[in-house]
Every structure is written in C-alpha cells, then in structure tokens.
Amino acid sequence: MMITIPAFIKRQFDEIERLMFKFGNCRRRAYSMKQDGVDRLEILRQLHRETKLPTRYVYTAYDMIEGLPPHVTFGGVKLQRLREREEISLGEFHKRRNSLLACRGDASNKGNVCLRVERKILRVNIGSRRWIRVPLFIPEKYAGYLNDSKPYTVLIKRRENSAGYDVRITVDVKEPKIEEPKRIMPLDINSGHVDFAVADKQNLKPIAFGKINCHELLHARKGKKQIITHKLVNKVTNIAKHYGAQVVTGKLNTIYSKGRNHANRKAQGMCQYKLRQVMRHKLPINGVHYNEKSEAHTSKVGEKLSKPLGLDIHKSAAYAFAVKIVNYPVFSFFRGVCTDEGDGILSARLNGGSGPTALHQALSSLMHDEAKAEATPKSLDKGGGPVSLQTSILQVKV
Numbered sequence: 001m002m003i004t005i006p007a008f009i010k011r012q013f014d015e016i017e018r019l020m021f022k023f024g025n026c027r028r029r030a031y032s033m034k035q036d037g038v039d040r041l042e043i044l045r046q047l048h049r050e051t052k053l054p055t056r057y058v059y060t061a062y063d064m065i066e067g068l069p070p071h072v073t074f075g076g077v078k079l080q081r082l083r084e085r086e087e088i089s090l091g092e093f094h095k096r097r098n099s100l101l102a103c104r105g106d107a108s109n110k111g112n113v114c115l116r117v118e119r120k121i122l123r124v125n126i127g128s129r130r131w132i133r134v135p136l137f138i139p140e141k142y143a144g145y146l147n148d149s150k151p152y153t154v155l156i157k158r159r160e161n162s163a164g165y166d167v168r169i170t171v172d173v174k175e176p177k178i179e180e181p182k183r184i185m186p187l188d189i190n191s192g193h194v195d196f197a198v199a200d201k202q203n204l205k206p207i208a209f210g211k212i213n214c215h216e217l218l219h220a221r222k223g224k225k226q227i228i229t230h231k232l233v234n235k236v237t238n239i240a241k242h243y244g245a246q247v248v249t250g251k252l253n254t255i256y257s258k259g260r261n262h263a264n265r266k267a268q269g270m271c272q273y274k275l276r277q278v279m280r281h282k283l284p285i286n287g288v289h290y291n292e293k294s295e296a297h298t299s300k301v302g303e304k305l306s307k308p309l310g311l312d313i314h315k316s317a318a319y320a321f322a323v324k325i326v327n328y329p330v331f332s333f334f335r336g337v338c339t340d341e342g343d344g345i346l347s348a349r350l351n352g353g354s355g356p357t358a359l360h361q362a363l364s365s366l367m368h369d370e371a372k373a374e375a376t377p378k379s380l381d382k383g384g385g386p387v388s389l390q391t392s393i394l395q396v397k398v
Contacts, residue, residue: 024098105151184244186321197318250295
C-alpha cells in the first residue's frame with residue numbers, strides 16, 4: 001500500500017534552485033530525445049554527460065516523462081500564454097517552469113541516495129560527493145514509516161509565493177492486518193450531510209443511525225474544501241472504530257451523464273470522488289475496513305423502510321444499503337421481487353407490482369400467510385422467526 005507523507009521546507013536555498021533548473025532541463029531533453037526515437041540507455045548516458053547530475057536524478061527525470069503523450073507543454077499552456085503576452089518576464093517564466101526536483105527510492109542506499117530523510121533533516125545531493133542539509137518539517141506520526149530498509153521517493157515543489165518548498169515522500173508500507181468486523185456501516189452521501197447506519201452482519205439488527213453535517217463543503221474554496229473533507233473522513237473513522245464496523249460507500253457512476261466534466265458537481269453538489277479517494281487512503285491506515293459497492297435502488301427501499309424504522313429516508317436508505325450488501329435476497333424481496341417457480345429466476349415487479357410496500361407488511365405476510373412465505377427468501381427467517389426491527393435504536397448526530 002502506497003502512502004504519501006506531507007512535509008515542508010520553510011525557506012528557499014540557492015543550491016536547490018540550481019538543481020531544479022538542471023532537473024527541468026533534463027526532463028525536457030529526455031522528452032525531446034524520446035520523441036525522436038532515441039534508445040532509453042542512450043538517453044540516460046547522454047543526459048548524464050550533459051547535465052552532470054547524479055544518476056538517480058537522471059533516472060527519475062526519464063521516468064517522469066516516459067508515459068507522456070506527444071506535444072506536451074512543460075510548465076503548462078497558461079504559463080506559456082502569459083509569456084507570449086509579455087505579462088511575465090523571461091526569468092519569471094523559467095523559474096515557474098523549473099519548479100520540481102525528485103528522486104526515486106533505493107533500498108540499497110538507506111531509502112534514497114540523493115534526497116535522504118534523516119529525522120528532521122533532508123540531505124540533498126547537489127553534485128559529485130557534495131551535499132547540503134536543510135531543516136525539514138515532517139509530522140511525528142509518519143516518522144516510523146521512514147527507516148533504512150524501505151525505499152521512498154521524494155518530490156520537492158517550489159511554492160508559488162516563494163515561501164519555501166512543499167515536500168511529498170511516497171513510501172510503500174504493508175497494509176495492517178484487520179480482523180473481519182462483525183458489523184457494517186454503509187454511508188448515504190447527500191447534499192451537505194452524510195447519513196450512516198450500523199447493523200449486525202449476522203442478523204441484520206440495526207444498532208445505530210446518525211448524520212454528519214458538512215454543509216460548508218458545498219461552497220468552500222479549493223484549499224478549504226480539502227481540509228473539510230479530511231475532517232469529515234476523520235469523523236467517519238472515529239464512528240466506525242467505536243462500533244467496530246466496516247465502512248461501505250456507494251460508487252457514483254457518471255459515465256452516461258451529458259455534462260461529464262461537471263457530473264460530480266451536479267450529483268447533489270458533493271465532491272464524492274474526492275471523498276471516496278480520501279476514505280480509500282485513510283481508513284485502512286487507521287485499521288478500518290473500507291469497500292465500495294453499488295447502491296442502486298437503496299433509496300427506493302429506504303423509503304419503504306422509513307415508517308417501520310421511524311427514521312427519515314436517508315438513514316433508512318443507509319440501512320437498506322446494509323441489507324443489500326449482507327443479504328441480497330432480502331433486499332430483493334423488499335424491492336418487490338418474487339420467485340418464478342417455472343424457471344427459478346427472480347422477476348422484478350417494481351411499478352405497481354404485488355411486492356410488499358413496507359417492511360411491516362412484508363413481515364406480517366411472512367408470519368400469517370403460508371403461501372407467500374414459500375416465495376420469501378429463506379435468509380429472512382433465521383433461527384425460527386423473521387427479522388425483527390422492534391429494537392432500541394441509537395441515533396447519533398455529529
């Protein structure tokens with residue numbers, strides 16, 4: 001499992017600036033030679049002779065351009081247009097275009113040979129057997145991931161306001177072994193709030209329902225939105241660890257949307273992809289199982305379950321999501337699905353069909369009508385009786 005550790009260098013250094021210019025030139029030359037059809041080994045030899053950079057810098061520069069398509073503008077088209085309109089000087093253009101320095105990991109050289117992290121110091125190789133050591137701020141909780149036995153890749157990027165450098169350290173760590181939880185916690189993501197339900201996997205007994213408010217996420221700027229997203233994921237993590245549950249979210253499919261570029265914003269105004277991306281990264285690190293499943297038709301079933309549960313549709317939809325994951329025949333029965341005795345295939349009757357319209361009607365039909373009970377999934381009846389929702393339910397508001 002790959003994780004990225006954030007770090008920071010407070011001020012700029014002339015030696016790092018010169019390295020960035022050489023590294024940027026190395027990337028552009030490697031890209032140009034690759035488009036001309038030059039062999040990889042020949043590119044690496046020639047770049048090492050021209051730039052006089054350490055070998056690891058040259059290898060990393062080639063790796064960064066290897067998968068690029070043809071006709072790439074280094075620095076971005078927007079920066080090039082600013083220079084064409086003479087809105088920025090030539091020196092400023094070169095400085096912005098050369099703003100990266102990276103070196104890939106090496107297990108045989110204490111993790112990284114050119115950009116080595118030594119506790120709170122970053123040792124930077126600036127030439128043949130020449131180094132500088134710069135102070136590096138790195139969170140204490142990530143210090144254990146960087147030891148001499150694990151290779152890690154370091155990327156340095158100059159900040160736009162010239163107030164230092166952002167550092168990103170990528171390291172491959174073993175995913176912690178987590179026991180299979182006995183409870184499940186599906187999330188129903190809505191506009192401005194996330195509803196959840198905690199249920200037992202064995203008997204589908206509801207344990208807790210709740211809502212996490214995040215209205216400020218809809219109108220926040222880009223940087224603030226990232227902070228709020230991480231806070232939201234931290235709350236989900238704490239709740240899941242408290243109940244010992246597995247977290248499941250619905251994967252939003254926007255492939256058939258007309259405005260595909262803006263489909264994520266149109267779907268309830270929530271940045272769902274970014275939220276799932278952060279959960280996919282943070283939950284396993286904190287010892288919480290995470291998975292993504294299809295949540296199709298959970299809102300329809302949640303509307304049927306809202307009255308017997310005494311909850312709103314969103315929390316009921318989260319519980320219906322749990323039923324769908326744990327026991328799909330039960331979920332199909334609540335949708336209004338009956339078995340065809342002729343070929344044994346489930347046939348849906350959704351629009352005005354004969355299926356039950358509410359959970360208490362389904363349960364009453366199971367208990368009082370033997371003919372209908374024969375068409376009911378056997379998984380509904382566990383231990384001699386149907387699933388009972390007449391339990392004390394805890395509602396949580398975060």
